[in-house]
Amino acid sequence: MDDSSTSSATGPGIIERAFREAHGQAVATLTRVFGDISLAEDAVQDAFVTAVQRWPRDGVPDNPAGWIITTARNRAVDVVRRTRRGRELTEQAALDRLRAESEEAQLMHDDQLRLIFTCCHPAIRVEHQVALTLRLIAGLTPAEVASAFLVSEETMAKRLVRAKYKIRSAHIPYRVPEAAELPTRLRAVLQVLYLIYNTGADDPRNRHDLRAEAIHLGRVLTALIPDEPETLGLLALMLLNESRMPARGTADDVILLKHQDRSRWDSSLITEGHNLVLTCLRSHRPGPFQLQAAIQAIHCAAPRYEDTDWQAITRFYDRLLAVMPTPVVALNRAVALAETQGPATALSLLDQLADDLPEYHLLHASRASMLERLGRRQEASQAYARAAELARTESEIQFLRYQSERDQRFRG
Structure with missing residues (x-):
């Protein structure tokens, strides 16, 4: 060499x-x-x-x-x-x-795949999988990984040591999974990358670096496994979400999708994301990330909020709920249904999820929005207040408190 x-x-x-x-x-x-x-x-x-x-x-x-x-x-x-x-x-x-130089590129390709699957082995705790992936694959320092997840450098160093010890003690193999186990193992890898991205998305103004690392890793994985539609779907999903970041508000504010200035959306990321969605859906092997990316592609295709194809979004949510029957997917489907069947239908579905998501601030915020649209301002104010109590970021807390107080003022 x-x-x-x-x-x-x-x-x-x-x-x-x-x-x-x-x-x-x-x-x-x-x-x-x-x-x-x-x-x-x-x-x-x-x-x-x-x-x-x-x-x-x-x-x-x-x-x-x-x-x-x-x-x-x-x-x-x-x-x-x-x-x-x-x-x-x-x-x-x-x-x-x-080894011959001609073999080197394929060896490095295989090596990266082996290391990614080793870092994200199911025997390793999820937070340790994330730490290892950012440290070994993305090349972040322990201090940078610690900062990304708001823990001390000492705590993160211990996580990294424990994760590497687990690899040794459990004799976790350094290999690409066999074909039969690849879908399950790949799903874990994709979940880790999306967790990294969403951690950055929770604080859009201050965590661009973390989102950039997740997108970089998504590109790496897509290059390593180009024929797997779910890797394309994850990359598309992150790119389409990232395209709207410039319009989501400041560190002290939240701007909802319907109020965003769409001229600030990144058209190049939208184009790339759309092309990836079309490519992966042609495989006719739809998975959760592909379907979520398709939903975001429809949002990004609308020049105005009023032009959004809610019927198509609802159909994709129906398909997503069939392959990923989680309360959060059901919540998002209910919110989409509000645009075609009205807030009363959505509120009824959201109320059915109360026992599944009692501490999830977006459930209470979504209920508040439906109650507000139905003219039930006092209940909406209470639901917004509860959402603010459960929210994780300061910008969300302030936004939800403002909504609650606004409904209180309206009643007065």
């Missing part, structure tokens, strides 16, 4: 971005070679230190991942030489270096 060719010298921001993009490939390849995630991670981090020293002077290599892998591999070989298994592993590393 030739790592001598470099681009012109550049600043630390470009170096960090290039390194982060190479991080997942490098850790994945070294994990295959040495069979030790911690060793691979440490070696790649050492390679980053070397890159910070050399790249400003020599320029970013034309193949940053190859440079990082070579540098980290040499560092790892030095480490394992000092262990009892050193000779065996060193010989394996030497053999690995002799």
Whole structure:
């Protein structure tokens, strides 16, 4: 692997971005070679230190991942030489270096898939899956991962240690699942990526970085498994949601979909998302992410809120509820039905979900909206107040309190 060719010298921001993009490939390849995630991670981090020293002077290599892998591999070989298994592993590393260049791209492709499925193995707790994915695949530092989920760096470091210990102690295999188990295992991976995205979406003004990482990982997974429609569906869903972020309000405010300035929506993301939806639905293997993406595509296609095709959205919610029969899907379906069958029908369906979602602020907010449309202002005010008590972000809390107080003023 030739790592001598470099681009012109550049600043630390470009170096960090290039390194982060190479991080997942490098850790994945070294994990295959040495069979030790911690060793691979440490070696790649050492390679980053070397890159910070050399790249400003020599320029970013034309193949940053190859440079990082070579540098980290040499560092790892030095480490394992000092262990009892050193000779065996060193010989394996030497053999690995002799692989033909034509095989390298496919090896790195497979390595990344193995590492993604290892990070998201069902034997690992979900919060640990998320932490590992952001650390090893996305290349975030432990401090950045901790900040993303509003926990201390010490807490996040412990999660990462426990997750890697679980991989070792449970002998979790470093492999791509067999065909028979792939759908279930892939679903877990996609859920982790969407959880990362939604954590960023909960605070749209301050968490763009987390949403960007989720979309980046979605692109990586789509490139690795291009023929799986659910990976396309997830990427489309995130892109379509992201396209509306500029119009969702400020850190201190919430702007509902019907009141958003649609000229601020990102048309390039909408176009990309629409194309992905059309591609994945042609497979005729509809899954939850594809159906959710199709619903968002219909929203994004409407030039005005009044032009929204609510009949089509309801039909997709019917299909989504059949494959994903959760109370949250039923809630969203009820809200969509309000546009075609009226708020009374929607309120009746929402009331049926009260026992399933007693602490979910969006249930109470949705009930409040229907009560308001029915002219039942006092009940709407109480429902908005309850939603505000349960909301998670300051902008949502303030918005819901305002709605509650507005209905109180209207009664007065």
